[in-house]
Amino acid sequence: MSDKKLAVRFAEDVNRPVEMDQELALKLFNEGAVLVLKDVPPATEFGIDTHSWNVGEKFLGVKMIPPGLHFVYYSAVNTKFRDTAPRSGFFHWFKKGELLAYRWDASTETLVDDVSQQDKDNLKSDLQNIDHRLGAYPYQSYNKWLMLTSRIKKEKLEKLEPEEKFISSVTEMVNSPEGTADEDNLPDLTPRPGTNINYTQISKSRCPPNPSATEITKHHLDRSYQLEQFIEQLGNSQEVLAEVQFSFLCFLVGQNYASFEHWKHLVDLLCGCADSLLKHPSLFQDFITDLYFQMVEIPQDFFVDIVSQNNFLVRALTNLFENIKETKEVSADLKQKAQRFENCCSKKFGWCFADDADEENLPVVVQL
Structure with missing residues (x-):
């Protein structure tokens, strides 16, 4: 069934999980994208699209990701005090067979895009050995994700997403360039440049x-x-x-x-x-x-x-x-x-x- 037909279905059975047969699993294994996340500490909350988990010690990423638009997000977790940091994430348009890699920066508790091309090539050639450390994309809810993203094209994504790509649940504020203050003599704060989502103003x-x-x-x-x-x-x-x-x-x-x-x-x-x-x-x-x-x-x-x-x-x-x-x-x-x-x-x-x-x-x- 095409994405368009799925999008116009207006019945409750659209929420029924999609079973993955062996043929589809093999196709996604060979053609699906791979997301590698290096050095992510255990218990970190990680999610892709509408599913999230707390990762284990052997977690290294996700495999069998269908080509197209996806949202990757995470939150650092303090296991001692059971505190969860604000969520950060980014959209990415995965290509068929692509390997995308990020590294966890412990000092900032964020994912950083500084994995060298050489390391990416090594990871791709070693996929068979690291396969057991990659979780499978939650395909059972993929149809739902298609419904939620059916209108968003790559050009629209590039126009709307922040300059720094990451979207956070907490906006980092800085003093406005003008350095003005409001009537209560409080500093005029604005979102840090590069973090704004570029929505069209009504x-x-x-x-x-x-x-x-x-x-x-x-x-x-x-x-x-x-x-x-x-x-x-x-x-x-x-x-x-x-x-x-x-x-x-x-x-x-x-x-x-x-x-x-x-x-x-x-x-x-x-x-x-x-x-x-x-x-x-x-x-x-x-x-x-x-x-x-x-x-x-x-x-x-x-x-x-x-x-x-x-x-x-x-x-x-x-x-x-x-x-x-x-x-x-x-x-x-x-x-x-x-x-x-x-x-x-x-x-x-x-x-x-x-x-x-x-x-x-x-x-x-x-x-x-």
Whole structure:
């Protein structure tokens, strides 16, 4: 089954583990990529994609990695005090048969990319002898990973990832170049150069220039103008979905809070559109598909603790479902997919999407 067909499947059985037969195992053994991590101390938390482990003494890396995009991450662990350091990680587009090698730097408790080409060549020629120290890629959940990354192309990855490549759950802050201070005389701090994820900024302008009072009301109820500006910045609507997926992964597996905020703003933007439903029907069908797979991956307690703060997602989805139901000429396919998604969310999370807003607090439409 192709990646595209997998991506549009909208049924619960997509979460069924994928069995690896001998033929596939042999193919991945011969053609899969290898990640070698030298000198990683025991008990270190290590993960690739949506799986993580605490490594043992003989751990040297991962083998049989399917070619394509993957996320590698780690956290140092203090076994004496049972403390886990903040998570760091990086995306890498693995090539068929590639060997990627990093070394653990004990002084900084980070992975460093300073393994010489000669050492890499030696490791590759010695794979048979080190095979028993390489864990197999968790292929049983590979289809899930494909669903979560289906829109991200290599060019998009290179544009979004930080200059230093690594994504951290804790942002290192430094004094701003201007050396200014805020009103409390505290230093103005900014993320250390090279560590920022290069997300596309959403325009704060919800209305076209010189709007009438009626237009102001319309565009504050319908964020389609804002979305069209964002699409114009990116070049096409599929780039929007790629950024939604990338920011989601950075906060889900990278534990990067700024990425959670960006994902939340993008979801809120897409859910707040009415006119754009008619202009970009495929965008919203794909958005619902992607959001479904993202929600399947988030642990239930994570929703309670973070995603459901102030009922953000419930409010956003209520807006989306209402817009689809009330906007005339919305395609039957989009209406059907939205209804299935609404039913799924209600069943899985017990959410109610009834529009119960207090009528006294609703916006007033200005007519001139």
